[in-house]
Amino acid sequence: MGLLSNRIARESLKPGDHVYSWRAAYVYAHHGIYVGNDKVIHFTRGRGQEVGTGTVLDILLVSSVPKRSETPCPTCNTQISESHGVISSCLDCFLAGGSLYRFEYAVTPALFIAKARGGTCTLATSDPAEVVVHRANHLLSNGFRCYNLFKSNCEDFAIYCKTGLLVAEQGVVGQSGQAISIIGGPIAAVLSTPFRLITTNVYGMAVTAVGVYCASRYIADIGNRRDIVRVEVEDLTAGLATGMVHVVEGGSSQVALAASS
Template identity: 45%
Template sequence: MIHGSGIYIGDEKVIHFNGGGGQKTGTQTFLDKITNRLVLKHGGNHKQPCPKCGDQSNLEGVISSCLDCFLAGGNMCIYLFEYSVSPAVFLSKPRRGTCTTAPSDPCDVVFYRAKILLLLNGFGAYHVLENNCEDFAIYCKTSLLVGKNDVLGRGGQAHVVSVVGFISQLFNPILSKAFSLTADVGVKKDAMKVPVERLVARSKKT
């Protein structure tokens, strides 16, 4: 099953962060090209534009889709991402990208962040490793960013698919899980809470 992350806001609508179908090939990394071949675009399964969402095939940044488009017509499954898990539970998970040790904020705060980022398209440029849909969803839920710039490396979650993480998964599952935990936004010492207004202001300047 294909996997993506977003914020479900009710009324069968999901706010999520999309790389966009119009991205120039020359600006893509090697992993971007592989990902674009393997992963269906949200709503890309429709032969005709979705009657609810329209044609979103070339949209990029923060967008709102109906649940059917977000799930690519059944090619993706719904999984509830877990927050506030203990390190022991985190390490026991068979799959990466299903939980974090960081706590979630209340729903109204989460929805507010997601809607502001949608309105102002304020999450910056998509990057498969440093700024992707999972980073967006985790930021909306926690307001945590990693590093000083408040722009790239936001959540650190996607770094677990780096070359080091891939090799460790192949040759040493225990090392792989330990590597995943060190990349979790809930344990990183340089993670800080950043108000959405400040994030949007910084994103517009870059």
Template identity: 55%
Template sequence: MGVLTNKVKREDLKPGDHIYSYRLAYTYSHHGIYVDKGKVIHFTRGEGQEIGTETGLDHIIWSSLPRHPLDNPCPLCSDESRSDGVISSCIDCFLSGGDLYRYEYGVTRAFFIAKARGGTCTLASSESEIQVIHRAFYFLRKGFGVYDVMKNNCEDFALCCKTGLKVIPTVNGGGQSGQAATFQAAAGVILSVSIAFLARSSPVGYAASGAARLVTNCGAYCVKRYVNDIGVRRDVVKVVLEE
């Protein structure tokens, strides 16, 4: 565990750990809560549908992942791994052939910024193992709302289980997901650079200001990620579990 990687061995997992695995050549990651005995509770759109774009990309990702034939379901979790919403499945179905990583909580600001990719750590502190697992099983019974790739995804679910916090829903607001904030920040940087390039008629003039613009955009990228972290933002509420 560290700045370079959060990869972890299965035997080192503890109940209540927030784990994740990358999909489609590290394009995005799928998150869940490890509860014990090889079981994971996670929020999903169904087998291979975690990004929930409702476009042809979903089918491409689904077809690229290892999965059990319809007539040969997983011997441990049966057809549950194909379900929508909050589900419980074995760790192999959760990983879907990917490597295992553990999300880090209570990191310093310097460490957070050093981890250039979002969806790997947070400044927020985790609550106790008992509270985390209780929330995960509660959402397994009651659900976690409608899946939304930017506002209510698998990472939002795991963060809520670990911290008890959820972003107050607004028309233009997003969730607490670190990878969603990263995508938004990166899109802003790419758009800024593209506009600047198109606005300059001389490639030499563009190159002359390139270094300064790169520094500015990298700073904006880091700030965007930081202010959207669940451990910093204030537009959050404590989730009250009601049976």
């Protein structure tokens, strides 16, 4: 673990770890929770569950799914081609031939900004390992919404398992570090454009764009947001089952979610 890479050896894995593996030449990463005994619980999209955007992002969506196989894995008996939602698989199936990385929690602001690539760390603090594993197992049995790149993806799932926190806005949960990075680049370019009135130096413009991008990532991180809620996993799945999840109290990040009758 360090500034340049979060890559780890399998021997250092512990139950409750948030792990990920890069897909499609480091364009996108797939995230999950290691629960011990060589098992990872993760949130994925099955065949026909893709969220079409009509853009190049559709390619990224496909790349986030573990490598498909037409036969069940002999180790974990998982048939990836038919799997969707929250699933459990062996570590090899989760990695799909990629390397193993561990997501970092409670990083300092300086380290967070230094790691310019989103989806590798957060300012938020992780809950105890036993709580993390409990959430992952509960969601394995009860589900975690429909997959959506920007609102409810594999990283959102893993971060929720680790922290119990969700972004809540008009019943919507989501926005992971990876999604913010995808959105943040174009936003940085647009917002930095007015600075042409101050300087036409290409280096100055580049520094400004990077600064805007880093600031947007920092502000949007789940450990630094104000529009987040903390919710027990049992309450979350009960609310999702009704299709009506809403905030029942205003205020801080300790607000709860509940099902609407």
